Amino acid sequence: MVVAEHHTPIGRLALAATEEALLYCGFFPPDAVRQRLTAGARECLDESGAGPDQLAVMQETRGQLDDFLAGKRRSFSVPLDPSLATPFSKEVVLAVAEHVPYGGTATYGELAAAVHRPGSARAVGKALGANPLCVVLPCHRVVGASGRPTGYAGGVQAKRFLLDLECQG
Numbered sequence: 001m002v003v004a005e006h007h008t009p010i011g012r013l014a015l016a017a018t019e020e021a022l023l024y025c026g027f028f029p030p031d032a033v034r035q036r037l038t039a040g041a042r043e044c045l046d047e048s049g050a051g052p053d054q055l056a057v058m059q060e061t062r063g064q065l066d067d068f069l070a071g072k073r074r075s076f077s078v079p080l081d082p083s084l085a086t087p088f089s090k091e092v093v094l095a096v097a098e099h100v101p102y103g104g105t106a107t108y109g110e111l112a113a114a115v116h117r118p119g120s121a122r123a124v125g126k127a128l129g130a131n132p133l134c135v136v137l138p139c140h141r142v143v144g145a146s147g148r149p150t151g152y153a154g155g156v157q158a159k160r161f162l163l164d165l166e167c168q169g
Contacts, residue, residue, distance in 0.1 A: 002054040010158035019053035021081035027154040074102040084132035092127040093137040100141040
């Protein structure tokens with residue numbers, strides 16, 4: 001697997017890809033991502049040691065992220081591997097992708113109801129905080145009960161940027 005860094009308008013993102021799919025897209029420093037992945041007995045390479053298939057997934061991811069953050073793309077088609085997510089976190093982030101369209105928002109409580117766990121808004125927030133595929137699986141579309149952006153791995157300012165971008169498009 002290859003781990004690399006990608007600079008974006010919302011900050012520095014770490015990306016990890018296998019030959020088949022994107023495994024990680026998030027705000028942790030690349031070294032922390034490497035440490036987390038190697039703890040799971042995965043071999044991590046930088047781009048100079050990567051194979052052509054890994055580089056292809058990485059390049060496709062970078063291009064799609066750049067297009068998304070420039071308002072030229074509304075969704076991602078890069079293959080995803082959500083295996084770093086816990087079962088509940090996976091259920092929650094996939095529910096966001098399925099139920100909350102580009103430009104829309106849902107509250108943590110609404111999302112808890114969508115995954116058949118009414119009253120579990122805090123657990124949903126924690127699950128979203130563990131999303132290993134930030135931006136690509138759009139946890140930024142979930143807001144507080146007041147409708148305001150709250151809590152995001154990249155900071156509330158990054159979340160606002162993403163929500164504003166989607167509202168313009």
